[in-house]
Amino acid sequence: xxxxxxxxxxxxxxxxxxxxxxxxxxxxxxxxxxxxxxxxxxxxxxxxxxxxxxxxxxxxxxxxxxxxxxxxxxxxxxxxxxxxxxxxxxxxxxxxxxxxxxxxxxxxxxxxxxxxxxxxxxxxxxxxxxxxxxxxxxxxxxxxxxxxxxxxxxxxxxxxxxxxxxxxxxxxxxxxxxxxxxxxxxxxxxxxxxxxxxxxxxxxxxxxxxxxxxxxxxxxxxxxxxxxxxxxxxxxxxxxxxxxxxxxxxxxxxxxxxxxxxxxxxxxxxxxxxxxxxxx
Amino acid sequence: xxxxxxxxxxxxxxxxxxxxxxxxxxxxxxxxxxxxxxxxxxxxxxxxxxxxxxxxxxxxxxxxxxxxxxxxxxxxxxxxxxxxxxxxxxxxxxxxxxxxxxxxxxxxxxxxxxxxxxxxxxxxxxxxxxxxxxxxxxxxxxxxxxxxxxxxxxxxxxxxxxxxxxxxxxxxxxxxxxxxxxxxxxxxxxxxxxxxxxxxxxxxxxxxxxxxxxxxxxxxxxxxxxxxxxxxxxxxxxxxxxxxxxxxxxxxxxxxxxxxxxxxxxxxxxxxxxxxxxxx
Numbered sequence: 001x002x003x004x005x006x007x008x009x010x011x012x013x014x015x016x017x018x019x020x021x022x023x024x025x026x027x028x029x030x031x032x033x034x035x036x037x038x039x040x041x042x043x044x045x046x047x048x049x050x051x052x053x054x055x056x057x058x059x060x061x062x063x064x065x066x067x068x069x070x071x072x073x074x075x076x077x078x079x080x081x082x083x084x085x086x087x088x089x090x091x092x093x094x095x096x097x098x099x100x101x102x103x104x105x106x107x108x109x110x111x112x113x114x115x116x117x118x119x120x121x122x123x124x125x126x127x128x129x130x131x132x133x134x135x136x137x138x139x140x141x142x143x144x145x146x147x148x149x150x151x152x153x154x155x156x157x158x159x160x161x162x163x164x165x166x167x168x169x170x171x172x173x174x175x176x177x178x179x180x181x182x183x184x185x186x187x188x189x190x191x192x193x194x195x196x197x198x199x200x201x202x203x204x205x206x207x208x209x210x211x212x213x214x215x216x217x218x219x220x221x222x223x224x225x226x227x228x229x230x231x232x233x234x235x236x237x238x239x240x241x242x243x244x245x246x247x248x249x250x251x252x253x254x255x256x257x258x259x260x261x262x263x264x265x266x267x268x269x270x271x272x273x274x275x276x277x278x279x280x
Numbered sequence: 281x282x283x284x285x286x287x288x289x290x291x292x293x294x295x296x297x298x299x300x301x302x303x304x305x306x307x308x309x310x311x312x313x314x315x316x317x318x319x320x321x322x323x324x325x326x327x328x329x330x331x332x333x334x335x336x337x338x339x340x341x342x343x344x345x346x347x348x349x350x351x352x353x354x355x356x357x358x359x360x361x362x363x364x365x366x367x368x369x370x371x372x373x374x375x376x377x378x379x380x381x382x383x384x385x386x387x388x389x390x391x392x393x394x395x396x397x398x399x400x401x402x403x404x405x406x407x408x409x410x411x412x413x414x415x416x417x418x419x420x421x422x423x424x425x426x427x428x429x430x431x432x433x434x435x436x437x438x439x440x441x442x443x444x445x446x447x448x449x450x451x452x453x454x455x456x457x458x459x460x461x462x463x464x465x466x467x468x469x470x471x472x473x474x475x476x477x478x479x480x481x482x483x484x485x486x487x488x489x490x491x492x493x494x495x496x497x498x499x500x501x502x503x504x505x506x507x508x509x510x511x512x513x514x515x516x517x518x519x520x521x522x523x524x525x526x527x528x529x530x531x532x533x534x535x536x537x538x539x540x541x542x543x544x545x546x547x548x549x550x551x552x553x554x555x556x557x558x559x560x
Binding site: 112116117118119123150151152154155156161162165188189190191212214215216217218219220230231232233 | 392396397398399403430431432434435436441442445468469470471492494495496497498499500510511512513
């Protein structure tokens with residue numbers, strides 16, 4: 001049986017040709033409504049997360065976005081490669097990405113193993129795990145997209161703390177098998193970031209956008225701002241990514257408790273507006 | 281009139297020859313009691329802060345630590361060089377350091393100017409301001425000790441976010457005029473930190489120790505741990521600093537609301553114990 005023919009792609013609204021709405025920006029908005037909202041607004045791309053996809057049903061979700069004509073720009077997330085069970089978990093994530101029709105599987109490396117202070121050792125574990133997963137990813141047509149997180153997450157979420165470090169790992173593999181994610185929230189502070197973006201070139205698997213807002217909240221996870229709310233030179237970073245040869249989607253991905261408390265359509269409208277004003 | 285002869289130096293207790301107690305570790309402990317506590321415990325060094333020193337009286341504070349035989353290992357802090365009035369403020373800080381008998385004036389660079397997103401511009405302001413202040417510091421026998429803060433402070437406190445960046449600025453000047461601070465809390469996550477410590481060598485003006493504890497509290501300022509409470513390889517960093525040629529004081533500087541709520545003598549005892557176990 002051959003795969004069904006793809007539905008017609010969403011016709012992007014003016015200026016939104018590259019915009020992708022990451023579903024975590026509207027965490028409490030049900031997937032069917034997110035998809036319908038994107039289609040209605042002329043947003044051609046969507047970034048998905050494994051947990052809400054699993055809740056909705058993987059195959060159902062794949063059919064839903066396909067029928068809607070949305071491009072799945074990335075799947076968040078695999079990784080946590082310093083945690084027991086990482087191999088099976090990431091094999092499942094690779095399959096899920098393939099099923100959803102996206103090439104880009106975002107990997108957050110994981111932090112220090114419980115009780116460990118050996119950050120070099122944890123970084124070696126991450127590189128070894130990626131080498132282990134790369135053949136399977138290649139076979140599935142999925143790219144492992146290493147996302148450096150801000151160094152404030154180094155201990156508990158992601159020992160890959162800079163774009164340079166992510167590239168040091170990625171460059172051991174073919175660019176279509178292992179790439180990197182450039183997320184403005186995580187990399188803006190780095191005085192080498194523009195050099196590293198130029199170095200990344202064809203390895204840029206995803207470009208994600210969020211703004212840096214202070215003061216940071218407790219736990220520092222849910223303090224991101226919509227474009228324009230913070231201190232990041234978002235347009236400059238977008239232009240640098242473009243100059244490196246990247247012409248793919250621009251995914252807005254913002255986690256903030258206040259934003260999440262708003263109705264989904266409002267969040268999407270605010271995302272579109274801030275993207276047009278501060279990123280495009 | 282010649283300066284009074286220095287008092288006899290505190291005889292360090294066994295193992296505490298290099299320990300310095302930063303007064304901000306016991307924020308609410310009055311200066312006279314901190315000084316008496318250090319002397320009684322055989323802690324030979326103390327790190328001072330400008331605000332409590334000013335409250336006690338600069339000359340009185342200088343006389344107090346001198347009479348006690350304590351070495352003032354650093355004065356925190358000058359800097360905030362992106363803020364109006366930085367020049368006068370830092371000239372005062374240089375004089376205060378000289379009066380207190382310490383050579384090391386810790387500089388926290390300052391964040392982005394209000395309303396600005398121009399991080400490169402802010403970094404140029406910092407380098408220019410240090411060039412402006414260097415002659416006065418040299419004349420006073422005070423070293424400007426640039427402290428890179430963790431990148432989570434880049435927007436609002438310190439655009440100098442890595443040891444490499446601090447050295448890029450410091451190396452424009454003589455090592456006895458502009459140095460760097462290595463604070464374990466701020467630099468531990470950096471995969472280049474051991475190379476940068478080796479590069480720093482004689483420019484290491486102060487070595488400060490605190491541990492990284494998660495989850496971070498709101499505002500992320502008061503979440504540090506005593507040595508051993510977190511994830512940092514403190515002894516490895518201390519050994520690297522030593523291997524670079526540094527043989528100066530090891531200053532424990534921890535900010536945490538819970539720690540501050542304890543009686544001063546308990547905080548000092550806990551500091552000594554954690555230093556001996558996890559750093560020395």
